[in-house]
Amino acid sequence: MRSLQKWLAVFIVIALCAVMMAGCGKKEEDAAAGGEETSGETYKACFITDGNLGNDFVDLIWKGFQNLEQEGWEIKCIEATDNSEFADDIRSMAGEGYQVIMTWEDNVSQAALNLADEIYKNYPKTHIFLLDTYVDHDKPNCTSVSVDPFESSFVAGFVASKMTQTKTIGWIGHTDVLKIRRFRDGYIAGAAYGDPDVEVVYSFTGDYLDPTKGQEAGSAMIANYPVDIIYQSCYLAGPGVIKACSEGGIKCIGVDDWQGDLDPCVFWSAIKPMDVAVTQVALDYKDGKELPKQMDFNIAAGGAVYDERDLKNIPEELQKEVKQLVDDISTGKVDVYKNFEEYRLEY
Numbered sequence: 001m002r003s004l005q006k007w008l009a010v011f012i013v014i015a016l017c018a019v020m021m022a023g024c025g026k027k028e029e030d031a032a033a034g035g036e037e038t039s040g041e042t043y044k045a046c047f048i049t050d051g052n053l054g055n056d057f058v059d060l061i062w063k064g065f066q067n068l069e070q071e072g073w074e075i076k077c078i079e080a081t082d083n084s085e086f087a088d089d090i091r092s093m094a095g096e097g098y099q100v101i102m103t104w105e106d107n108v109s110q111a112a113l114n115l116a117d118e119i120y121k122n123y124p125k126t127h128i129f130l131l132d133t134y135v136d137h138d139k140p141n142c143t144s145v146s147v148d149p150f151e152s153s154f155v156a157g158f159v160a161s162k163m164t165q166t167k168t169i170g171w172i173g174h175t176d177v178l179k180i181r182r183f184r185d186g187y188i189a190g191a192a193y194g195d196p197d198v199e200v201v202y203s204f205t206g207d208y209l210d211p212t213k214g215q216e217a218g219s220a221m222i223a224n225y226p227v228d229i230i231y232q233s234c235y236l237a238g239p240g241v242i243k244a245c246s247e248g249g250i251k252c253i254g255v256d257d258w259q260g261d262l263d264p265c266v267f268w269s270a271i272k273p274m275d276v277a278v279t280q281v282a283l284d285y286k287d288g289k290e291l292p293k294q295m296d297f298n299i300a301a302g303g304a305v306y307d308e309r310d311l312k313n314i315p316e317e318l319q320k321e322v323k324q325l326v327d328d329i330s331t332g333k334v335d336v337y338k339n340f341e342e343y344r345l346e347y
Contacts, residue, residue, distance in 0.1 A: 064278025
């Protein structure tokens with residue numbers, strides 16, 4: 001009897017150990033499969049802009065936030081139009097636990113820089129990304145994020161130089177400032193690379209909001225020069241340039257996002273993929289990567305400079321040339337900044 005009791009006790013101990021080991025193994029499997037939360041932290045990203053959702057470029061930025069939402073992030077957009085509100089909005093979002101705050105337009109970004117030391121002291125986990133800016137700074141909790149238009153404009157100029165029949169192409173921007181001149185001079189550089197005999201004429205509307213002025217500038221250029229392609233970099237005034245091209249029977253190149261849906265005359269768009277940049281920098285933050293003070297999303301970093309839908313609008317041989325050009329820019333074989341050293345980014 002004692003012997004039987006002894007063996008029963010041993011059997012029970014062995015059975016219990018087996019159950020416990022199986023339970024531990026299941027727990028480890030669940031954790032490895034993501035079934036168990038490792039941190040429980042909710043990531044939150046806020047976009048503060050003095051622009052409005054509903055225009056192409058702001059919507060393009062917001063698309064990057066929507067990508068984050070699909071990744072499980074909590075997102076928020078603040079459309080602030082009063083300069084006095086910017087600082088309070090930034091403080092409020094940091095106070096509500098938004099680890100990532102992104103700002104767009106220079107006046108909002110400047111307000112963020114002015115608050116950077118205060119935010120760093122009170123909310124050391126919060127990182128501020130200054131979108132679409134080249135500003136130099138020394139703030140450890142801020143990163144300037146540029147998606148430089150020089151490369152995409154270079155490719156657009158190359159395409160235009162191959163597509164023009166008159167050997168004269170145009171460019172229209174809204175304001176004569178460095179950020180906009182990067183579009184123009186990238187276009188000029190690309191056209192010269194494609195065909196040195198092509199002439200580029202250019203003008204400014206003087207207003208980035210008024211499409212009527214864009215249309216007037218486009219119509220004037222068509223009337224005064226034998227242009228058969230115009231590249232517009234006019235923000236909200238851009239649709240006016242496109243309308244002038246449509247009515248003038250010439251081709252147009254769109255900007256920032258794909259604009260081939262605005263009018264059939266838009267056969268190419270110089271893409272500025274801010275959505276990709278927004279998503280990537282936020283994920284870099286989440287992954288704990290070291291964030292530099294400046295970042296540039298260029299071709300080498302995986303940035304797109306044209307939309308695949310536009311390839312059908314150019315000859316097959318030119319399609320091959322464009323793809324090769326993009327590869328050569330990525331590897332450094334083609335230096336888009338040759339003769340335009342002042343635009344070269346050192347980060």
